[in-house]
Amino acid sequence: MLRIENYSLSLRNSKKKEVKILDGVSLALEKGKCLGIAGESGSGKSMLSLSIPRLIPPSSIVETKGEILFEGKDLLGLSEEEMRILRGKEIAFIFQEPLTAMNPIMPLQEQLAETIYAHEDNITEKEVFTLVLRALELSGFPEPEKYLNAYPYQLSGGMQQRALIAMALILNPKLIIADEPTTAIDVSLQVQLLERLKSIIKSEESSMIFITHDLGVLRVIADELAIMYCGLVLEYGKCEEILKAPKHPYTSDLIAALPRLSEAKALPKAIPGFQPSPERRPAGCVYAERCSKAIKSCFESRPYLADCGNGVLCACFLSS
Ligand SMILES: Nc1ncnc2c1ncn2[C@@H]1O[C@H](COP(=O)(O)OP(=O)(O)OP(=O)(O)O)[C@@H](O)[C@H]1O
Numbered sequence: 001m002l003r004i005e006n007y008s009l010s011l012r013n014s015k016k017k018e019v020k021i022l023d024g025v026s027l028a029l030e031k032g033k034c035l036g037i038a039g040e041s042g043s044g045k046s047m048l049s050l051s052i053p054r055l056i057p058p059s060s061i062v063e064t065k066g067e068i069l070f071e072g073k074d075l076l077g078l079s080e081e082e083m084r085i086l087r088g089k090e091i092a093f094i095f096q097e098p099l100t101a102m103n104p105i106m107p108l109q110e111q112l113a114e115t116i117y118a119h120e121d122n123i124t125e126k127e128v129f130t131l132v133l134r135a136l137e138l139s140g141f142p143e144p145e146k147y148l149n150a151y152p153y154q155l156s157g158g159m160q161q162r163a164l165i166a167m168a169l170i171l172n173p174k175l176i177i178a179d180e181p182t183t184a185i186d187v188s189l190q191v192q193l194l195e196r197l198k199s200i201i202k203s204e205e206s207s208m209i210f211i212t213h214d215l216g217v218l219r220v221i222a223d224e225l226a227i228m229y230c231g232l233v234l235e236y237g238k239c240e241e242i243l244k245a246p247k248h249p250y251t252s253d254l255i256a257a258l259p260r261l262s263e264a265k266a267l268p269k270a271i272p273g274f275q276p277s278p279e280r281r282p283a284g285c286v287y288a289e290r291c292s293k294a295i296k297s298c299f300e301s302r303p304y305l306a307d308c309g310n311g312v313l314c315a316c317f318l319s320s
């Protein structure tokens with residue numbers, strides 16, 4: 001249902017120089033499945049996901065050789081009006097910060113109804129009300145009627161996050177993109193929300209892209225996993241397989257950096273050094289300077305994604 005093919009995006013820096021933020025990203029997502037995207041801060045996860053509904057900065061330069069195919073339609077070729085129709089109705093976005101994504105002076109019911117009116121002209125008030133209640137119920141409001149007139153500040157953090165999910169789900173979108181939707185809430189609520197999102201994509205037959213730093217969360221929710229670093233995908237394939245037997249040294253290092261309750265006294269292993277900024281992306285492997293396994297050729301030429309078996313692609317000379 002979604003295929004991103006060789007997608008590259010550049011932005012201009014303060015000196016007006018073009019900087020490549022995403023470099024030849026290719027990913028795919030099937031109906032009813034969840035694709036997880038993980039990677040360090042600044043690796044390009046948000047830029048990539050915002051590229052799908054074209055919510056990227058207006059000055060972005062998108063290379064014409066790339067494609068973003070949604071149900072066979074190339075989204076990069078759509079006009080702004082065609083894109084507006086898709087946004088919210090077919091492709092919905094759940095943002096990280098609920099309070100900044102909601103209108104503080106509008107009751108919940110009206111905010112939800114607004115999304116419907118933006119896309120449906122011939123709809124009765126009664127139909128809108130039914131859709132609002134259904135979305136609130138789906139996203140986990142126990143007694144939705146009670147919350148219809150609530151303002152965002154009257155909702156707890158978890159309720160606000162659920163309200164955002166309701167806004168995203170209200171028109172039954174085919175693709176839900178969730179950019180770190182659970183980082184602002186506590187762990188037990190996180191689990192509840194993840195279970196809910198998982199059952200929604202199953203029952204509604206929609207697909208989801210789920211972005212997070214937290215590989216533990218992705219283990220629960222994602223079918224496929226893409227590991228991003230410095231604007232590139234370094235490992236991609238079946239989530240379970242990657243987490244069980246990571247092929248790329250960066251993925252192994254990310255997993256080793258996860259805190260584990262079972263090893264109470266052992267601190268997780270931090271990855272030394274920093275991710276290079278896209279302005280200083282090395283010509284060879286982007287991870288080479290931090291990689292404990294790097295060999296001479298890793299610094300000289302760039303490895304591209306190649307099949308390593310078991311449904312996993314990996315961009316590493318040592319794994320192919
Ligand atoms: N509006 C912008 N203008 C210029 N550069 C930007 C802009 N937004 C992001 N970038 C740069 O693009 C790169 C990718 O950023 P992005 O926000 O996609 O990272 P991310 O993986 O989502 O990080 P995080 O985990 O912190 O959300 C970074 O180098 C960032 O500095």
Ligand SMILES: [Mg+2]
Pocket residue numbers: 045046047179
């Ligand atoms: Mg981000």
